[in-house]
Amino acid sequence: MPPTAGGSSAHCGAQLRNAGLANAMLRGAGLAHANLRSADLRSADLRSADLQGADLQVANLTAARLGSANLNAATLRDGHLSRCDLHQADLQNADLRHARLQGATLDMADLTGSNLSDADLCNAALRGADLQGADLSGARLRATDFTGANLRGAQLRAPLNSAILEGADLRGTYLHGHDLTGARMRGANLSGANLNRVSLTGADLRDADLSGAQIWYSSLVQADLSGANLMGTLSDDDLLVPGLNSLHMDGARWNLATEWPPEVYIAIRSRSVAVGEGAFVVAPSRVHDHAPVPQPVS
Template sequence: MARLRARWWRIKAAVRLFARDLGWGRPRRPIVVRDVNRRWVLLLTALLVGAAFVAYGWAIAEAPRMLDSNSVRQASPDARLSAHHNARLLVTSLGGAIVVAIGLLYTARNYRLANRGQVTDRFTKALERLDSTKAHIRIGGVHALARVLQDSPSHHNDTVDVLIAFLRDRSAPSPGSADQPPEDLPQELPEDVQATVTALAYRPRRRAAERAGLDLHDLRLDHLHAPYGRLQNSDFSGCRLREARLHRAMLDYAELSRADLRGAELNRSSLKHATLHLALIDHADLFAVSLSGADLSMSSLTGANVSHALLLDACLSECRLNGAYLSFSDLQLANLTRADLSHARLNRCRLHNANLSFASLRQAEARDSHFDGANMAHISAAKANFGFSRLNQAVLESADLRDARLVGAQMRRVDLGKADLRGAALIGADLAGANLSGADIRGADLRMARLCDAGGKNPVEGLDANDLATARTDHSTRLPPRLQAGADERW
């Protein structure tokens, strides 16, 4: 005991020195939280490694007893010795496998870090190339960034931001500068700008990035070439895309308000739920395009080819479609309120339950089309051709159908109240159950028109002289023989 007391000061000094090394003592300099945390991590790591070695040694020593069984106890001494050796060998092998796995994980981590450093170096060198005054060097920088996009998901957003910034810097000259092209003429796209758009349009598929889209608003991208491009959710508002080639492009939910797409090729593209409010799409090719749920209100599609297009539930209110080709298109439930469809081609279109109130269809061609249940009140369709079309239960109240052709049209239960049908051709039309109260049919031709049900006996389903009594007729109105006599007596 006396010897222990004599050595106590030495033990105390050693503990104090050890504590100072660990940062427990009073430091001579201010404590840095990061240094303290690092020391704690090192201490805990050392303790865990030591505990692992102790546990590993204990497992090797105790392996024979843990794996012992009755069969081993009853075996010969040589067999028991072999079993004990195999047990220790199994534990040793497991420990080696764990060490190898840890080594592989550490190697993979180092590889990722090295690869990240290489990608960062490539990214930095590509940025330096983008600042060059030579076009081919800038194009090389764009291609280098495109490879970074392909190889490194962690650099995806940074690379896209850099490419968009470069595109914005290169695609639109400052207003009033000597390089500013005339506003009325589309300009060829510079090669480095085209390469940048190509890299963005064909970037790798990553769901989060595709949901974010691209911010390309107010850019000048005439003659852009990006067929099959993945541009959904992108912002092209106010963008100039004259004569752009975007066939089969993915533009779902894209923002194209006020965009200039005159003469653009968008055939077979997907623009579902896209916004094209006030867009200029005159003489563009929209063949077989998908515009379901899209907003084209107040846009201009004069002379555009929109045939075989899918426009389910699309909004085309106050849209200018004069002279447009819409044949074979599906416009069911579409909103065409106050749309201008004069001289348009609507042959074999489907417009079930569409809203065409106050629309203009002057001299439009809508033969063999389906307007069943459509709201066509107050439309202006003078000299329009609805030959052999279906207008069953459609609302044509107060419609202007002067000199319109409705030859062979199916118009069962159609509402023609107060409609202007002067000079209209209704030869062979099916008007069973139609409402002609207040309609003006002076000069109209209803010869061979079906004015009753199939049996010709049901006055409720068909028209008779009493029904025509409320319509405006004169000597020029041509009716079927059975109604012509009664009409002559009234006149």
């Protein structure tokens, strides 16, 4: 029979290093500052448990249930957390360096200020999670779902091109030099972000907010900008030379709901081809559609 702990049990500072607690029923357990280093907690039930400041370094939490658990400032470095359920968990300032979180669920989790550098988050779900100020340097993010996540101020020195960033809050984020080829960023808020020298080739930016973003020497080739807000993004005269040399946009798709600065709209429309009612594709600079210029949505 697996070990159990009642919801009122308190084991603050408990010494459980290397403990065998697989399948343990520890829902609501008080384990603040406990030493659980290298413990076997596979499939354990730790929902709503208090693990604040606990040492879970190298612990095996594969498929464990930690929904709504308090892991504030906990150490989970090198931990095994694949397929772990951490929805709505408090992971503020947690140490998750090199943690294995493949397929984990972190929806609505609070990861503010957490360290996820070099963590493996492939196929993990962080929908609606708060990652403000989190460090994701070197993290593996293949098919990671950040839909609706708050990534403001996060360190994102990691490949993001296969991550799902639909509706993500990336306001003011430093993404200089990133490869976001084919990124799924519909409805994302990128206002004020640094997108200089970024490849957004083929990216889905429908309804995204890029207002005030810097996108010097970047690629929007074949990107979908339908309904996107680019106000204040392309305001410098150097971006208005024939061909828009510093911003590559050949094949980019947009529509009358796309918001451009007025002077940029004229330049963009002059080299775009109508492909449907109110829909356009930016042609190579040597090809122009001289049809009357329609008015953008006010």
